[in-house]
Amino acid sequence: MSNPTAAMLVIGDEILSGRTRDSNMNHLANELTKHGIDLCEARLVADDRAAIVTALKALSAAYDHVFTSGGIGPTHDDITADAVAEAFGVSIDVRDDARAILAAHYERQGSEFNAARMRMARIPEGATLIENPVSAAPGFRIGNVHVMAGVPTVFEAMVASVIPTLTGGAPLLSQSLRVERGEGEIAGPLGELAEAFPALSIGSYPFQRDGIYGANIVIRGADGAQVDAAMTRLCAIFGK
């Protein structure tokens, strides 16, 4: 049986303008890999409602799970929740449970629970809240889409609470070997190895640093004995 599949949608002008480097995709990728869910695709779109809706529809139809990051804060450019509601064809309004969470949080902080902050209690109809232990404003799940914050500490906390609730598959095992030879020299034997182990994924990731050309060869698969066998043969090929 193959593993559940997933896609990620990163939302935010600041990533596409180059101002900010996204780190949430890499975090999610590592957590999903450990849990046996295959991240198959990621998309980054701007704070543009039509672009978010189009991407959400395509990804939620194609994969078992979709994870979004960004655009659920209190400011005018935070339009993710509205776009998600539109993609699912449901209404969106302030919801009592989300409002109560925020009201309690701002009371503890001694901050005003103003109109902008109230926006964060707007939840699409039928969604389930995702807890935010860092700054209270919840994410939510609707259908197979998990809507989470863009601030890395909050995103990571939400991922930690969501992933254990999902059915995982076989965690992908991997072993890697660093070879200081040009890819052109290792490509031949590597292709033969890949043919001999069709159930494994064998990747070659070239590098060049301080004038040294080489590649990291990574063998991945769910069957540990096969990964071991392929790595043993790989080491023999390259005399290690």
Add this chain to the structure above:
Amino acid sequence: MSNPTAAMLVIGDEILSGRTRDSNMNHLANELTKHGIDLCEARLVADDRAAIVTALKALSAAYDHVFTSGGIGPTHDDITADAVAEAFGVSIDVRDDARAILAAHYERQGSEFNAARMRMARIPEGATLIENPVSAAPGFRIGNVHVMAGVPTVFEAMVASVIPTLTGGAPLLSQSLRVERGEGEIAGPLGELAEAFPALSIGSYPFQRDGIYGANIVIRGADGAQVDAAMTRLCAIFGK
């Protein structure tokens, strides 16, 4: 007149498994922004031919330019050139000019120009080569798609040679202000500022570090005088 649009397609299992962090998207985003080309979308897909073909067709139809990174090396998992040929419905074979570049390179290096390396001379019919000053194996352009290497030093060198050949628009100017207040407090005045300057993009990027909550407010636009005026008003609002 609005700026030319662009999308990026990052190709490689290693990014989606979390093993490697992509840095090429951020580099391209910054270079395009300086040149007045708007990066509107990015997608990351695995080394999977059908996924690459589907994404290429969608992106090349929707945007003025598409930039790809990854999958043009000599190993069995490098399938980008074949996928590009399929997406454009053209044949692919070893081409004399690409072969000559590689032959000269390996002769200088004293390395064997073997079958694996010869794969890198396979170029889709009708494509134009993109120079690779780092490791010789060329990228190529076909239609509005620029196919480049995944190794960052090579990718960056190719971007440097491609971007000056493209018609740019007005470079996006930006100014930013760091405000140490929660987004919920700044959201109201910020929304009013955004309404007063509809031609500008005003973004709020929250952070929390060492217990301090705040946001970087970024004002972007092609008209420097307007950006200045909005920043002056922003500083007045937050008493700076």
